[in-house]
Amino acid sequence: MLRLGVCVLPDRPFREAAARWRRAEELGFEHAWTYDHITFSGIPDGPWYDAVTTLASAAAVTERIKLGTLVASPNFRHPVPFAQEIMSLDDASEGRFILGYGAGSYGPDARVLGYGPDGEGWSAKERGERYRESVEILDRLLRGAAEGRTRSTFRGTYYDAVEARMEPGCVQQPRVPFGLAATGPLGLRTVVKHAQMWIADDTLAGRDGEGPTETDTWTALERVSRKLDEVCEKEGRDPATLPRLLLTGLSPLRTMESKARFDDVAGRVEELGFTDFVVHYPRESGAYATPAHVLDEIAPANA
Numbered sequence: 001m002l003r004l005g006v007c008v009l010p011d012r013p014f015r016e017a018a019a020r021w022r023r024a025e026e027l028g029f030e031h032a033w034t035y036d037h038i039t040f041s042g043i044p045d046g047p048w049y050d051a052v053t054t055l056a057s058a059a060a061v062t063e064r065i066k067l068g069t070l071v072a073s074p075n076f077r078h079p080v081p082f083a084q085e086i087m088s089l090d091d092a093s094e095g096r097f098i099l100g101y102g103a104g105s106y107g108p109d110a111r112v113l114g115y116g117p118d119g120e121g122w123s124a125k126e127r128g129e130r131y132r133e134s135v136e137i138l139d140r141l142l143r144g145a146a147e148g149r150t151r152s153t154f155r156g157t158y159y160d161a162v163e164a165r166m167e168p169g170c171v172q173q174p175r176v177p178f179g180l181a182a183t184g185p186l187g188l189r190t191v192v193k194h195a196q197m198w199i200a201d202d203t204l205a206g207r208d209g210e211g212p213t214e215t216d217t218w219t220a221l222e223r224v225s226r227k228l229d230e231v232c233e234k235e236g237r238d239p240a241t242l243p244r245l246l247l248t249g250l251s252p253l254r255t256m257e258s259k260a261r262f263d264d265v266a267g268r269v270e271e272l273g274f275t276d277f278v279v280h281y282p283r284e285s286g287a288y289a290t291p292a293h294v295l296d297e298i299a300p301a302n303a
Helices: 014-026 050-061 079-093 106-115 124-143 185-194 213-235 259-271 292-299
Strands: 003-007 031-034 066-069 095-100 151-155 162-163 178-181 199-200 243-249 276-280
Touching: 003 292, 014 031, 014 050, 031 276, 050 066, 066 185, 079 095, 079 124, 079 162, 079 199, 106 276, 124 151, 124 162, 124 178, 124 185, 185 213, 199 292, 213 243, 259 276, 259 292
Parallel strands: 003 031, 003 276, 031 066, 066 095, 095 178, 178 199, 199 243, 243 276
Antiparallel strands: 151 162
């Protein structure tokens, strides 16, 4: 059965947002996520809060639901301090944290920091290289306590860790689960090697307004799912051992238009082999604006 999750954007003061996280748990969703950006192109104006602090706060007002980033990236997070934050989130949530992690994108976050040759960020090649290297170092750091190491050293092309202390280690052993996002051959190899979940979104054929159709979206999802199966086979991993999560929200699928529409999309998602499906918590206007009642209607607690 498809496990359902909800993404709660960090666009409200937590005194207001806390009710959303509690509601996600009350409605029986398996997991709840938030975006990890300095600034988000989908909501360029208005409040925007930090993902790590938001998730620590969410952990304090929930008891069961799993919590995660969807997704963090090395765009502005060095793996050594981020590993400490991950360990701390796993502690604060008593073992409910999932690291959603990807290569990041070209644009807003990089623009704020002013890096890259044009101030828009690293090239796609460098982002991919940094992603793969940072996954390796995060894996080593977070496994350290389980492997009898309180300090770890790593020398890479982009990142170093010199006697980095990671104590007491993760609540979840040997480390928190990695949900890794990737679509290219090298990225998918990293997923197959390190991930406990693969993460994709329904904009693989392009974002709404740039021409993709619903058919294009399904074709793109099917194509990358087959690529993942092929990489699993080449790397000697049973594809059935790798859960697959799909985030929906900005494609022509219009998943949250109605309960009937959700059921139709969710059915096709499950047919493609996805095990987990994440929708956005409804907003009143702008990005992810959807009828609020649909969230209640699709909720596992009301099934």
